[in-house]
Amino acid sequence: MTLSPPKRVDDKTEAIKGEVCCKYTYGQPVKGKVMVETCVTELYQTYKTSTKPCVVIHGEMTGCFSYSFDVAILRPHYQDRYNYLKISTFAAVLEEATGLIVNQTKEGPTITTFTIQADVSSYTRKFFKPQLPFEYRLTEADSTTRNPVSFEATQWFSPSDSYIEIQPISRTISPGLQPVVLYLTNPPKTAFRVITQVMSRGRIMHHSQDKYRVMKPADGTYKRSQPWCRNLKYCSSDKRFAPDVPSIKIELNVSCSMAPEATLLVYHIRPDGEVVADTESFKVEQCFTNPVKMAFTPSKEYPGYPTQLSLSAAPGSLCMVGVVDQSVYLLGGKNQITPKQLFSPLEHYNAIKDAPADSYTTLTRYCEAWFKKHGVVNSDELKFNVPHYAYLNTRFTYLSDYVDSSVAFKLSSLHIFGLLELRSRPCKKQFTYNMYRHRRSLGSALNDWQSDQSEGSGGRSLDHCVSESASVTAFQPFFVSFTLPYAAVRGEYIPLTVTVFNYLTECIEIELRLNDSNEFDLLNPERVTWMCICGNEAKRHDFVIVPKNIGHINVTAQAKSIPGDSQCPKVTATGEAIGIKDAVVRQLLVEVRQYYTYR
The missing domain is CATH 2.60.40.1930 (Macroglobulin (MG2) domain)
Structure with a gap:
């Protein structure tokens, strides 16, 4: 189940919108009824208790349900308390086939005034x-x-x-x-x-x-x-x-x-x-110099039927193929090699975003040459109004308010050895007299020669290739499911609800049978029943059993698709979808009823 409340609610919001989605672990959408409750609650926990304003929406869903309502219903409860309240959303889904209920709660977002954070x-x-x-x-x-x-x-x-x-x-x-x-x-x-x-x-x-x-x-x-x-x-x-x-x-x-x-x-x-x-x-699009592709044909097939694996690669390639059940990856964690895993370490070699500043020695050497080229030999030639006590602690540093072509080479992680004139920006002398600071700007710079230097980095290559994962689904038209309590008492009446899910788009007729057993009695008049199930729907049938033996007993339910008859005229499934069987075996622990005597 996935609950997606609105990401933002502020004083400019006109409608609160969200979505609830629910599907089985094998990917099929859940059909049933849904209830969504949206409330205004305190952002921080307080001792004050009060009735929280809520909006409740009911509906039916097949996979997903989108909800929306006018925010004017809740605005009177929060318009004077922005940044102190939040939206709390609760959703519950009642599955139509089994009657099971799943729910989820999401806290947030905080109700704020309209603001924009600009990232430049x-x-x-x-x-x-x-x-x-x-x-x-x-x-x-x-x-x-x-x-x-x-x-x-x-x-x-x-x-x-x-x-x-x-x-x-x-x-x-x-x-x-x-x-x-x-x-x-x-x-x-x-x-x-x-x-x-x-x-x-x-x-x-x-x-x-x-x-x-x-x-x-x-x-x-x-x-x-x-x-x-x-x-x-x-x-x-x-x-x-x-x-x-x-x-x-x-x-x-x-x-x-x-x-x-x-x-x-x-x-x-x-x-x-x-x-x-x-x-x-x-x-650059993530790709390999030696691409490989893999695919199953067809991508969906009935259990026990053959499928074809197609593999294409450049001539002379050494290919390794691994085919496992999807549950292996679900249980095994991050043990699957993917293109993303191969490219992720290479991001370490991406270009730097900010050019490193020149070292003090490099900048001093350049600026001294720049001052000398422009006829400025020492600081006495710069006219400053200096306090009479400045000679006690006088020093200066070099700086520049500009960048030049040397930055382009630094951002490219390149080092230049030679006579290229990369630096051409003008320099300044920054003088410091105790707590006083004076700056002097010079005029436009003429061309000056300086070479840039940095360090190189070793190359990294990726000579192998990993294909995108290809999958094939063992597609069973329907399957049976039921659950039992962990334990029961001998002679107890145990309700047994058996559900049959149809994953075809066509309607099918199912023959459902609870297998005979010496370990329990069946209170239903018949062990076999027939049901018509249309595409992407589920139906259930209730049995009642009474355990006779002590210990673990097996309960087996079996279903089979059969051609439609007069009792199920909507059946349109034919061919390979007819004659498919599915069975489920569950164990039930049967214990002795205990009697207590009080004196």
Whole structure:
């Protein structure tokens, strides 16, 4: 049984909706009657007792039952006590065939005022580039507070105002050639080479370079560039704008070896040596380089009938097949190898989300070179109004309010050894005089040379494959079920309710028999009865037995599908569904009646 109450109730809610579902362990839907009680209760336990307001709904169900009612019925009881009350839901299902009752209770949600918790940082880039679109996403979540949400994005710096931006990839990419759109500002006037590199599983999976040339249209604008939001589901149709910058399209060959996540790095080198770069991480469909498929044909069959197992794989594959009853996995826990289990450890090698900051030594070395290049040799050349006692404890550190192309390489987990000019951002000196702090900003930076360095990681490969599970159901048209008490007394009248479930879509006639036994007497006039059962329905028959022997006795009920007759004209099942048998044997412990004498 599954009870699904509403996830959220607030002062803007107009209707309370939920669902109750009930099915047998073998998957068939339960047919019966349902009752749902929705109440307003205290969020915290108190000693005060009062009548709780409730709404009760009755109905009939076959598998699932959806309920809904106007919240105005309960609103007067909670409208002045938001965040102190909650919704409590109780549901009970009466099975039509056996009369058994199952129930479930769910506490929550808390009744709140309407609030939205905006999540910006999880889905938004932490850098922005001048002249290029900056995409941010707000996600709604339940919240009981009204805290403000803030988000900071750092400006990407280029001394030549040259930037490259990968159009955001929000969907999961399938293997094969995939187009990727790049936007550029201030591109070279001549043909230039764009280097493309893909990192996944801690190693380089793809590397290519192609030449491109951007020609300015006659009207002097780039409005015919690729639309920014064309492939994004988060953008509405009227927001699919194209920035007034040129764009180029590259073809990326995505392979299964890049799953589950890959990081794309693109960059080009300007004639003056400046590196213009960008990076983007994206999900890759989980697949294997050596796929294997397995299926049963047919997927449903009667017990004892043959079925065919089809297996397909690449030539030269070594395949291992395991076929067990589903109950083995239900009882054995997590002992089944699945594709998810194989890909889960690889997520450890996904790209980092935040670029690591430069060490103090690295930043100091770079900024000292930057200051020297711009004619600033020592701090005396910077004009500050310093208190007369500042000389007692004077020190300074370097910092920068910008990021540059070195961040793209860091986010790609790459280390550069060579003469690439990755760093170009301007520096600041932050002076500290005892408790006083003064900052001085310098002008725009010219191009400067610095090499970046980091450590590499070993590659990880996945050369084998696990297919998705294939299943075959041993489909019995009907089956018999009954229960007995654990123990009884000799001579006691024991009611025995036998239920027959029909899983066919057609009606069938069942011959139900309680087998003869010397261990008990049957009070019914007949041991055999006939019943008509239509598709996905169940019917029951009541027997009464009286145990005669002491100890464990066996009780056997047997059912058989037979052709329909005048007593069951609705029967439409034919062929293999006729003549099927099912039997159930249960044990009953019979004890001696004890007599007590009191004196």
